[in-house]
Amino acid sequence: MSARILNGVAVAEAIRAEARPRIQAFQARAGRPPGLAIVVVGDNPASEIYVGNKVKSSGEAGLAVRLERLPSAATLDDLLGLIRLLNGDRTIDGILIQSPLPASLGAGSQRVFDAIDPGKDVDGFHPINVGRLAQGRPAFAPCTPAGIIELLDRSGIAIAGTRAVVLGRSAIVGRPMAALLVARDATVTICHSKTPELAAVSATGDLVIAAIGRPAFVTREFIKPGATVVDVGITRLTDRARVQSLFGGTSRMETFQKRGSLVVGDVHPGVADVAGALTPVPGGVGPLTIAMLLVNTVTAAEARAS
């Protein structure tokens, strides 16, 4: 084990600490705290954990958080109607729709995100924010890639002039991550499920962002010795044999024994032997995503008030 561990919890706390005076100044000026609406549709146990963390963290930081729940039988019209109300509510500065939406909405899901007022789109999923980001203009950047940039900057890891490899091309992480890294003068390669010789391509990276959602898929061969590895994956494993094969003999087995499950990333534990720096799961990218949601909401509130 040689890789330096990048502490997402500490960096997230630093970001929150910097946001506090901004929140207080906004409150003093506007007579109300910045307001964040979180919309949850149906019941998804994984979502509940994320939503709970977002509500708790945002509330502690001084935001007014409104949790709006719709039943899983909610129609597209129900959801669009709620968004219209939130768009028109002057006490709401940021709107977050918790993913995934129920599969029954199908292609309608995109219409839901498109309906959010771009000035309240703190998740950065509206095409106009995606476009502004791609053009290198001020925009709400999606919270996970924006948080990764903060983590690298605040950990003293250079971006400009590096070769960066992004594993995964999702609209939420991979593509905006590539846009942000290009804007910061990295030479960026975007890989995906159709990339041949994926490990060899990945191993060209001074910086590797793993965002594919396949537990422990990124093994040592993917990583150039000394590279910085950012692990965006979050999968909950419940299969004992699988956990044993990955973490046998480490303290994480004890965690598994206690809880009956273990949250793991896309990066195999063996990578710690070759990487120069590495984000853990949990405690790496996750806390930063929530911190950036806070920052984006404060930024939205300030912009709307001015």
Added chain:
Amino acid sequence: MSARILNGVAVAEAIRAEARPRIQAFQARAGRPPGLAIVVVGDNPASEIYVGNKVKSSGEAGLAVRLERLPSAATLDDLLGLIRLLNGDRTIDGILIQSPLPASLGAGSQRVFDAIDPGKDVDGFHPINVGRLAQGRPAFAPCTPAGIIELLDRSGIAIAGTRAVVLGRSAIVGRPMAALLVARDATVTICHSKTPELAAVSATGDLVIAAIGRPAFVTREFIKPGATVVDVGITRLTDRARVQSLFGGTSRMETFQKRGSLVVGDVHPGVADVAGALTPVPGGVGPLTIAMLLVNTVTAAEARAS
């Protein structure tokens, strides 16, 4: 000389031929041809050549082309006012603002492109079209990268599964080119002026798109033997010694003798010895850009009518 030459003129003609029945059908249904407005501000000799080609080609194909000229002293308000008129004109389906706009407009230039009705944005520069393209959704793609995809497809050159290298990260070519190639399952590396070891990175590409605007900059060392090379650069050289050093002993010297200048691309002539396929300049990407403007205008007209 071994590279197969990809004939942009012939492919552009094939695209125009396919657009003709669409234009006729639209005219029969709507009682008018699709309408394209081209806005030119000030006097720029290079722009005049492009504009002349666009007007001629679009008119011959059966579009109603309206050329709107403003003096170089035009203010931002003048330009925004004209765009409002064109947005509201039901006989205009596509609006193109010829770049570059006068430097006196400064950052206001972006507001001009932002003001275009996204449904008439046939150049694909509005952030909402940029965002939809980045999200892999239907959108007006900028004409040059869209034309390059057509050229590759119609020349039987595979995109999926290849490694593609895009040299240049402009909003008009490099970035949307990368988005289109990723959407087509290429593994894409975006390079730029801050990329170290640029030639070596470029030489990893099965497909290299050169869009940096530096004449003959891309030499043999940039190209893996057998790779496909697309040359987006267009620079007019007037320096005899420079032209002699690049093209001495070839028929292009005669062209230079006749005209006193020569249009050259980003790709050095020596690349023809190593590349598997190559687009010429002129006669490669340029005609495709104009053909895609035609296609985007017809698509805009059909979408607005339905």
